[in-house]
Amino acid sequence: MILVRKTWARLGAAALAASVAAPAFAAAPAIDKGDTAWMLTSSLLVLMMIVPGLALFYGGLARTKNMLSVMTQVGAVAALTMIIWVGWGYTESFGDNGNAVIADFGKAFLRGVTPATFNPLATTIPEYVYCCFQMTFAAITIALVLGSVVERIKFSAVMVFGAVWLTIVYFPIAHMVWAGNGYFASKGALDFAGGTVVHINSGVSALVACLILGKRIGYPKEPMPPHSLTMTGIGTGLLWVGWFGFNAGSAVAANGVAGLAMINTFVATASAGLVWMLAERVSGHKGSALGFCSGIVAGLVAVTPAAGNSGPLGAIVLGAVAAVICFLAVTKLKPRLGYDDALDTFGVHGIGGMIGAIVLGAVASVVCYLAVTMMKPRLGYDDALDTFGVHGIGGMIGALGTGIVNDAMFGGPANGGKTIAAQVLVQVETVAATIVWAAIGTVISIYIAKVLTGLRVSSDVEREGLDLGEHGERAYNM
Amino acid sequence: MILVRKTWARLGAAALAASVAAPAFAAAPAIDKGDTAWMLTSSLLVLMMIVPGLALFYGGLARTKNMLSVMTQVGAVAALTMIIWVGWGYTESFGDNGNAVIADFGKAFLRGVTPATFNPLATTIPEYVYCCFQMTFAAITIALVLGSVVERIKFSAVMVFGAVWLTIVYFPIAHMVWAGNGYFASKGALDFAGGTVVHINSGVSALVACLILGKRIGYPKEPMPPHSLTMTGIGTGLLWVGWFGFNAGSAVAANGVAGLAMINTFVATASAGLVWMLAERVSGHKGSALGFCSGIVAGLVAVTPAAGNSGPLGAIVLGAVAAVICFLAVTKLKPRLGYDDALDTFGVHGIGGMIGAIVLGAVASVVCYLAVTMMKPRLGYDDALDTFGVHGIGGMIGALGTGIVNDAMFGGPANGGKTIAAQVLVQVETVAATIVWAAIGTVISIYIAKVLTGLRVSSDVEREGLDLGEHGERAYNM
Amino acid sequence: MILVRKTWARLGAAALAASVAAPAFAAAPAIDKGDTAWMLTSSLLVLMMIVPGLALFYGGLARTKNMLSVMTQVGAVAALTMIIWVGWGYTESFGDNGNAVIADFGKAFLRGVTPATFNPLATTIPEYVYCCFQMTFAAITIALVLGSVVERIKFSAVMVFGAVWLTIVYFPIAHMVWAGNGYFASKGALDFAGGTVVHINSGVSALVACLILGKRIGYPKEPMPPHSLTMTGIGTGLLWVGWFGFNAGSAVAANGVAGLAMINTFVATASAGLVWMLAERVSGHKGSALGFCSGIVAGLVAVTPAAGNSGPLGAIVLGAVAAVICFLAVTKLKPRLGYDDALDTFGVHGIGGMIGAIVLGAVASVVCYLAVTMMKPRLGYDDALDTFGVHGIGGMIGALGTGIVNDAMFGGPANGGKTIAAQVLVQVETVAATIVWAAIGTVISIYIAKVLTGLRVSSDVEREGLDLGEHGERAYNM
Amino acid sequence: MKLIIAIIKPFKLDEVREALSGIGVQGLTVSEVRGFGRQKGQTEIYRGAEYTMTLVPKMKVEIAVTDEMVGNVVETIQHSAHTGQIGDGKLFVLDLEQALRIRTGETDEEAL
Amino acid sequence: MKLIIAIIKPFKLDEVREALSGIGVQGLTVSEVRGFGRQKGQTEIYRGAEYTMTLVPKMKVEIAVTDEMVGNVVETIQHSAHTGQIGDGKLFVLDLEQALRIRTGETDEEAL
Amino acid sequence: MKLIIAIIKPFKLDEVREALSGIGVQGLTVSEVRGFGRQKGQTEIYRGAEYTMTLVPKMKVEIAVTDEMVGNVVETIQHSAHTGQIGDGKLFVLDLEQALRIRTGETDEEAL
Ligand SMILES: Nc1ncnc2c1ncn2[C@@H]1O[C@H](COP(=O)(O)OP(=O)(O)O)[C@@H](O)[C@H]1O
């Protein structure tokens, strides 16, 4: 039992879901066609989140003269990640043995990987499929970082920064939080689909990068309205659809946990989208289309770490009234709690259940709204497309919130196997470490890029637009 | 045998396809990873039909100044539906017990639902997945209704109208046609993927709503050409791709019936798209791009109720010549008919088979073309984006046509288990009831919204555009 | 053993992957829900590649005044293909018996096909699903051909040309390369997902068609910049995401080979995209967004024939240094080679492995870049959207390259069962035959269209734009 | 001859054109412009970043007329473009020395 | 000095510009306009709703020239923009009192 | 009265407008144009097809002013639009015979 209790989040969820009876390690890995079909689909869905999803979401927010530069930087840095991933990324993050920080380099260029091999973290799908799935996570994380420095960073700088950043920031953090012998994984940190590894990581790195790069010429006086919110709308839709590959895919199986992650990703996102518009109305403005899109992304980010760990989420900040209702429901059912029948207790707190997902999305939406509309102007830094405001802050709320909602008291699967206090402590520790590691790693990567290629385009190119200056093209000749 | 014969459409098709031998109810529900993978994919495909699919299809048809208003209303009403669905929608439509009109509210906020529970209507996939799948059907239906009232209805009115309409129109109709103890389901109505529940329902509601709201300022004198048929084209493509989640997903399994629904959805749609352009040429105009897109949607709508019930569809209106060929084929094979070996007889009428799907699409396309181009101008109502013309009329043709093509004489699976006349009678009864229920429900919902928020934006806002007036943004700053 | 050795590529790969022990033919066909789920998804992914993928990729490259004409021609010719496919396409290509060139017409209009039947080429998925999957291949191939003749070919000519071309070019070639008794299949030609059948076929046909049709008015003097590279960007993203349905789908199962095809499709494409930009920089220009998109497509095309046949691809043209490394690795492992344990040797050459996929993409990208930027201007033909330059040339590199990388020496599955020389010879033979057959077939089809409808629009219509002239609409009214 | 330049509200364009056709004006040229004046533009907000668009969309209509037509054309435009709300726009009259119809080479009065 | 305003068919722009460079005109300013005249626009149909676009896309070219150049420029434009079909467009000449090159402050003749 | 037409670099628009407001100009009309002059456009390359865009995006600003204001307005624009690099643009002054405010019917000086 002790071994099982100390199981880390993702495998725990997968094991629990797959076969409550037989512990996952004993059974020899054998391909399950259903799981494989879903993981093949999930991998291409996360690619869709990058191209054309994020490329359009970010591109629409930029000015016309920089549309192609944003799309190409997002696409090219994702392509670069894929080459690096099969080179040394996969083996550094999810290879065999190694230590608490990185794995060994035995599988460089996928040495030894064949259609018949399996990764211990996903024993029912071919290793190639798991490798592709994790590859897309790395690609979208570096692509997200670019959001704060677009419209002024050189294409060549993005390539150099990306390569270094992946190697010294993403791969180690992915290993520490997700790999079997990872430092935080062993301590029982819960990050179902990347709240820390993807969103806090990219948000913090984006903030550090834009502080170093400095503001765009004319910011904030010169009006820089999004050149096409239609494109941002298309991007939002594709991000939401693709995100199921991200969240429900992280169950690494076509099972009940994937279903749970899917419904949480529907509900938390829907509530966050509507609440952002409400926040705008409350602060005296019209509910905006961009507000709805931003809320959708904030909700998606917040639910990511909790998707499969939350079970029907408990109420986080529900106010006195809701708390009372949940409390009454909980005391009646408390005695039936117990780790081993976790699966049955999953849904025990229906009444608090879905409200949790809704509230998680709502809380994340409001906090991100305040970060983007109040904090940024006051502090005056130019996080161009609000990567820190949405992904950094949203990720933190999700990651910390997971610690709370995972507990059986709120209907969570309690697969962290700890009391709320202990679980939240681990979450805080993981979040703090991620922030520090990402910040330092970004500073190093940025300065390497600065030395090798220089960071900013010339002021002429910035004024005329990076599309013409860096790529010799216009986005539109209509 | 009697019990099997009276089985309702969806379960019947699923049961037949899944295991002809073992009746579905006896076997204890057990997760099938392949079915679950396909249903996870289907659910996110139907979300893609809403955002960005329908949001772009409708948005492209609107004027530039209302693009964001259309996209945001479609997205926000879908998000609202998701919250209401987990609140009381799921339990009202597909909960346990209840009566012929609605189920009981035992599963409010998904109380008692866990990754390990199953809904009796889908015994091989987790209940969460089935809940998500049906959620997206509710969301797209209310989003479709907006098509007739865009460019003048207030955002707040859409929210109130949506909440009330879902509760008193969609949930009851979904229960009556699809749930085990639903009124029409028990009478053997066939609606494989929503011909009545989604399309006739939304089409009629859209017509009633736009009659109440009245015309747009300047309609029909002032030219209101679509602001971007490119966006409508993208929407059409995403709707077609997503529709497989709608039609083939409604087989609730990755099996032969899903394959049948897929091929029908390819063929009927392709024929409808081409036939609409032909109809334009026949009436002396150039075959148009918007004509092709409208035909595609009309075909998709028409095949929806028939997708899995049609088997290789028989010829509906084939003209004397085709009828003779089919007649000869039928008389030779008549004696072999019989319900029990339904599966074998599926393909017996190959010769009539695929022609049926092609003709169903063609007929729907021509009738919808006439409705949109002739009927609307003459009657002078402002169904802005032709929701009634395409979805209402197309749905009726599909729903009534299903009654005919389902019969073994046309190679249908005859899973309604009745003679053509009896089956068509049930279909007519269901269609008529849906029309009346939807009309009354819409009038009630519209007036509640009128009281709470008022329906139309001011004439200034309507002239200047709802993007600026209601959301304070422009879609394009190029 | 002899029978197994002579197995053709696709079935070989499928058989090998599915169950190395039991030969595929002995086992009675039985539905595998996981495979079916993946093949349902693959079919709709390839449809997404056509609409809106290719329609946007090509549409963005055309001028504003021809945007709708390009989108409608691509969509309509795909719809026409679907009707023809269920008519006589499926039976001509993959029906029963027949000869080395075409099958018999027993399954016209899918006669005899039911949800419970199977095609011998895909014994774990319903025949309807396999029929849909292959249908989308036919549709995208004819749609690709249009790329060279857009902006001047009549819509009616496209319909006539398409119908004839499919019947006398695509269906026979598909049968010869992929069907059990196909001429080239029997000789052991390897074309995993359509390098010859789709890309060389469409590329050559496009070249011949544009030579017959002649140049656009004003080409090359009048500037014809793409009207919206944003649309081309969306198209590129959707093509890449959809292509997994193309390549990984061609494994006809959710298994290790599908995983292998997926990772190759990630890596070769990523490298091709980046290398095209490098080629631009090397030849003294700025790395362009369109360059990145073109590279992506060139990489996708090149990896198509090799996706499942390559195993971890060997180095094709790696230069002296890389060759030495591979050479050392190979000589150590040579003695362990042998056909029967093919699956184990798959990954034996890890070190050469992934480098192969990367290099295949890079080589294809450079050669296509030169074809498009140097060869076309010099020879002066107006292949409007470079269908020949990218798909023709890219397909040839992929098809010939497959012959090399398939060999166990480069870690390939050697499922062709021949020495490199013999395999390359078969590949060359197949490529040459495809070129000749496609060229002749295209000439015949074009002239039939010329007689029936005339090929080019009038010069007035061409100058004013085909949107207005042929469809009476504008793409944008912003 | 005179060149009359009118800056009017976009949705008034059809009305003005029809009114001018009514008094025999067979040709005019229109261009989309943006105006700055007493009429303030809308405030637009993108994620908290507020922009008051100082420039408001207007339509510029240019009509070459014979001297006799000037008064009639000016009055017709003023009447048809009028809403009484700020931002109705302006009318400018400039002297037009020569005019020529490219198709036929006709000059001055015949060219209009 | 004179300000010459030419309304021409869009696809003729390059031809006119090259012809003007040929006779020494180093600068001009172009804007997209829409014209109303004898040339009728296309009929467009969207799902049965027919719109006859009365306004046809045209190009407006403005060139400031010295008095001596006027005749030559007018003739060159008329020749290069001519197709003989309805809608070829118009040429207007207005008196230009002052001109100034912002970069150098040069005025009148030197500014052109 | 005079009609002043200024062709300036697009990013200078706000600066010029604010400078003009400073000296009491309450209204002006702006339109996007493309200029041909000494300033060469960028070379754009699409899959090897090289286009040197001869036409460079510019902003045209039209301001109707009273005769007394002409000198001051011309100087203000020249000063605020100046960068010293090729392509800063031009200023043209034409005589304006009549002006009218559509909303109120005020004419000439009051209409500005
Ligand atoms: N001095 C001017 N020169 C040129 N155009 C002007 C001038 N003043 C106003 N306009 C144009 O007229 C439009 C309306 O003017 P405005 O002052 O807003 O309202 P009103 O004319 O009703 O007082 C402005 O948007 C601008 O386009």
Ligand SMILES: Nc1ncnc2c1ncn2[C@@H]1O[C@H](COP(=O)(O)OP(=O)(O)O)[C@@H](O)[C@H]1O
């Ligand atoms: N009176 C006018 N004032 C200003 N522009 C005019 C006038 N008449 C015609 N135009 C412009 O000239 C273009 C061509 O004129 P039109 O009458 O169509 O053909 P044509 O000049 O060959 O007779 C019109 O589209 C319009 O832009």
Ligand SMILES: Nc1ncnc2c1ncn2[C@@H]1O[C@H](COP(=O)(O)OP(=O)(O)O)[C@@H](O)[C@H]1O
């Ligand atoms: N003769 C002219 N008539 C009208 N516009 C002109 C003329 N010459 C130049 N322009 C406009 O002024 C702009 C700047 O002129 P250019 O010769 O490029 O630089 P500069 O004025 O600094 O010498 C041009 O882009 C064009 O729009």
